[in-house]
Amino acid sequence: MTASSMTEQGRATRGRIVAAAAALIGEHGVSGTSLDDIRAATNSSKSQLYHYFGDKHGLVQAVIDHQSAVVLGAQAEALDAVRDWRDLERWVDSMVAVVEQQGARGGCPIGTLAAALADTDESFRTALNDAFESWRAAIGGALARMRQNDLLAADADLETLTTTTLAAIQGGLLLAKTSRDSAQLRAALEGAIAQLRAHGVRDKPRPRRR
Amino acid sequence: MTASSMTEQGRATRGRIVAAAAALIGEHGVSGTSLDDIRAATNSSKSQLYHYFGDKHGLVQAVIDHQSAVVLGAQAEALDAVRDWRDLERWVDSMVAVVEQQGARGGCPIGTLAAALADTDESFRTALNDAFESWRAAIGGALARMRQNDLLAADADLETLTTTTLAAIQGGLLLAKTSRDSAQLRAALEGAIAQLRAHGVRDKPRPRRR
Numbered sequence: 001m002t003a004s005s006m007t008e009q010g011r012a013t014r015g016r017i018v019a020a021a022a023a024l025i026g027e028h029g030v031s032g033t034s035l036d037d038i039r040a041a042t043n044s045s046k047s048q049l050y051h052y053f054g055d056k057h058g059l060v061q062a063v064i065d066h067q068s069a070v071v072l073g074a075q076a077e078a079l080d081a082v083r084d085w086r087d088l089e090r091w092v093d094s095m096v097a098v099v100e101q102q103g104a105r106g107g108c109p110i111g112t113l114a115a116a117l118a119d120t121d122e123s124f125r126t127a128l129n130d131a132f133e134s135w136r137a138a139i140g141g142a143l144a145r146m147r148q149n150d151l152l153a154a155d156a157d158l159e160t161l162t163t164t165t166l167a168a169i170q171g172g173l174l175l176a177k178t179s180r181d182s183a184q185l186r187a188a189l190e191g192a193i194a195q196l197r198a199h200g201v202r203d204k205p206r207p208r209r210r
Numbered sequence: 211m212t213a214s215s216m217t218e219q220g221r222a223t224r225g226r227i228v229a230a231a232a233a234l235i236g237e238h239g240v241s242g243t244s245l246d247d248i249r250a251a252t253n254s255s256k257s258q259l260y261h262y263f264g265d266k267h268g269l270v271q272a273v274i275d276h277q278s279a280v281v282l283g284a285q286a287e288a289l290d291a292v293r294d295w296r297d298l299e300r301w302v303d304s305m306v307a308v309v310e311q312q313g314a315r316g317g318c319p320i321g322t323l324a325a326a327l328a329d330t331d332e333s334f335r336t337a338l339n340d341a342f343e344s345w346r347a348a349i350g351g352a353l354a355r356m357r358q359n360d361l362l363a364a365d366a367d368l369e370t371l372t373t374t375t376l377a378a379i380q381g382g383l384l385l386a387k388t389s390r391d392s393a394q395l396r397a398a399l400e401g402a403i404a405q406l407r408a409h410g411v412r413d414k415p416r417p418r419r420r
Contacts, residue, residue, distance in 0.1 A: 031242030105329050114388045115325035119315050129388050164401030167381030174380050178324045178339045191374030
């Protein structure tokens with residue numbers, strides 16, 4: 001059953017189950033989390049899980065959608081505010097701060113799911129790739145605005161720079177959680193920004209924004 | 211039982227079980243692979259698995275050691291040969307070629323294990339972090355030789371550049387397997403090299419090596 005065809009109470013119940021399943025899967029992985037685990041954690045019945053998700057595949061798909069909405073919601077909001085280099089540095093600082101608050105645990109929910117599922121299920125892979133594509137669109141939008149503001153060179157290859165930036169995010173988050181050291185994420189992200197600055201326009205006056 | 215205290219036949223049997231377990235875990239994840247699955251795939255007995263590994267934790271630890279040896283063996287060999295920019299480009303080409311041969315499936319065995327295990331088991335996290343540290347040492351060694359050869363600036367921060375390079379590898383491999391497109395790995399790796407070149411020495415003559 002899709003969320004849009006439900007009553008308000010049904011949507012709330014479904015959302016509560018998905019959030020709890022996302023947390024369990026984040027901790028134990030998809031294969032390490034059974035429907036019984038999710039039933040026990042959410043105090044729900046077999047027939048409820050069947051009603052809302054059909055089977056485990058449907059529930060995992062709902063978890064992917066949930067994590068994509070959470071992560072991409074936050075990333076799109078932060079990246080949509082980027083107009084200049086200082087905004088980009090602020091975006092880096094906020095990502096590093098979140099990882100520090102978590103004790104450098106957890107990594108990227110989308111990246112962790114992609115590492116586990118991209119090779120095991122084609123529909124999960126497609127959904128996770130869509131999430132990365134949305135992330136790329138948000139990064140690409142930020143870079144396009146910086147180019148409009150004469151901060152990035154007109155001939156900068158924004159698509160390639162977007163890929164290197166997203167790779168730095170994903171690699172940096174994985175190294176940070178494996179080393180429990182947010183400095184590895186910071187190094188990766190600062191490196192991505194240094195790469196963008198290599199395509200920066202230095203000669204023109206920058207418009208003052210703040 | 212450690213590999214060093216075994217007979218040759220014992221080592222061979224243990225190695226065969228570990229390689230098969232590594233393949234199964236690569237396909238289905240750690241939680242999605244049971245000891246029974248591994249027994250069935252390797253035609254081994256419960257008492258054999260107990261003899262060689264104790265329990266599933268011991269077997270997963272052996273798989274981490276195995277994948278670290280395979281990946282780091284190949285990476286150390288390739289990186290130890292790096293003396294100049296052309297060698298680095300060759301290293302990029304060979305990694306992209308391997309991923310293309312695999313149809314952009316599989317990603318990095320160490321990265322996939324780290325994504326799944328770094329937050330669930332502290333001893334696995336430590337072992338996987340050791341693997342990344344060995345990888346960093348190999349990258350750092352290549353960069354140090356390039357600095358010795360006057361190709362990288364004396365004040366280049368090799369530790370930070372090593373982190374950005376490993377993050378690009380890990381992020382690029384994850385994006386490539388999720389998109390089934392090796393071009394995303396190539397973009398990430400070429401970006402890492404562009405970042406190294408930004409610290410390159412341009413004025414001095416380069417020693418000819420080949």
